[in-house]
Amino acid sequence: MPQNYKQDILFIFPSEDGNFIYHLGAGYILAYLKRRSITGSFFISDNSLGIVDLMNQIVDINPLVIGLTCFNSNYYLVKLIAKKLKIYFPKIKLVIGGPSATFSDLLIMKDCPEIDLCVRREGEETTFQLINNFKKDSNALDLIEGITFRKNKKIIQNRD
Numbered sequence: 154m155p156q157n158y159k160q161d162i163l164f165i166f167p168s169e170d171g172n173f174i175y176h177l178g179a180g181y182i183l184a185y186l187k188r189r190s191i192t193g194s195f196f197i198s199d200n201s202l203g204i205v206d207l208m209n210q211i212v213d214i215n216p217l218v219i220g221l222t223c224f225n226s227n228y229y230l231v232k233l234i235a236k237k238l239k240i241y242f243p244k245i246k247l248v249i250g251g252p253s254a255t256f257s258d259l260l261i262m263k264d265c266p267e268i269d270l271c272v273r274r275e276g277e278e279t280t281f282q283l284i285n286n287f288k289k290d291s292n293a294l295d296l297i298e299g300i301t302f303r304k305n306k307k308i309i310q311n312r313d
Contacts, residue, residue: 157215158215158216158217159192159214159215159216160192160193160194160214160215160216160217161186161191161192161193161216161217161218161284161288162183162186162191162192162193162216162217162218162219162220162280162284163193163194163195163196163211163214163216163218163219163220164176164179164182164183164193164194164195164196164219164220164221164222165195165196165219165220165221165222165234166179166195166221166222166227167221167227167230167231167234168227169226169227169230170201171201171202171230172198172199172200172201173196173197173198173202173207174197175195175197176195176222176251178222178250178251178276179195179220179222179250180195181277182220182250182276182277182280183195185277185278185280185281186277186280186281186284189281191281191284193216194214196210196211196214198210204233204234204237207234207237208237208238208241211238211241211242212241216245217245217246217284217287217288218245218246218247218248218283218284218287219238219245219246219247219248220248220249220250220272220280221234221235221247221248221249221250222249222250222251223249223250223251223252223253223254223261224251224252224253225252225253225257228253228261231249232264232265232267235247235249235265235267235268236265236267238267239267246269246270246283246287247267247268247269248268248269248270248271248272248280248283249261249268249270249271249272250271250272250276250280254271254272254273255271255273255274258271258273258301258310259301259308259310262301262302262303262308263308266303269302269303270283270294270300270301270302270303271300271301271302272299272300273299273300273301273313274299274313275299276299279297279298279299279300282297283297283300294309294311295309295311297311298311298312298313299311299312299313
């Protein structure tokens with residue numbers, strides 16, 4: 154992992170009211186990762202933040218990967234955040250998980266080019282493999298099951 158990253162992954166779950174809250178599914182993933190020496194945390198705020206305030210706080214956290222939890226009800230907020238994240242942090246890896254990423258992965262990837270990949274279904278082992286892949290700066294995404302990603306401007310949907 155490049156020295157300038159403070160942690161491997163930051164999980165963000167933007168709620169419809171503009172707050173950033175905890176998500177149990179991402180909590181399971183984070184616990185799984187921490188047992189395997191992957192560093193990470195949740196971005197939590199009870200205050201509605203403007204996009205500039207959000208970006209300024211993420212600068213301080215400086216993760217290698219940002220995992221966004223996506224439901225149909227918060228998709229447009231996730232999409233807005235993803236667009237801004239790629240402007241502020243063009244090299245950051247943006248990963249979407251949750252129900253919408255599982256069932257609408259191809260739609261999300263076509264609609265939001267800032268998203269690097271979707272994790273479908275359960276994400277503990279998949280996210281562990283992804284972070285190790287990114288830390289090694291490897292292009293072995295073809296070998297990771299349960300993801301949809303971009304390769305040579307094409308959207309690739311690996312098997313479940």
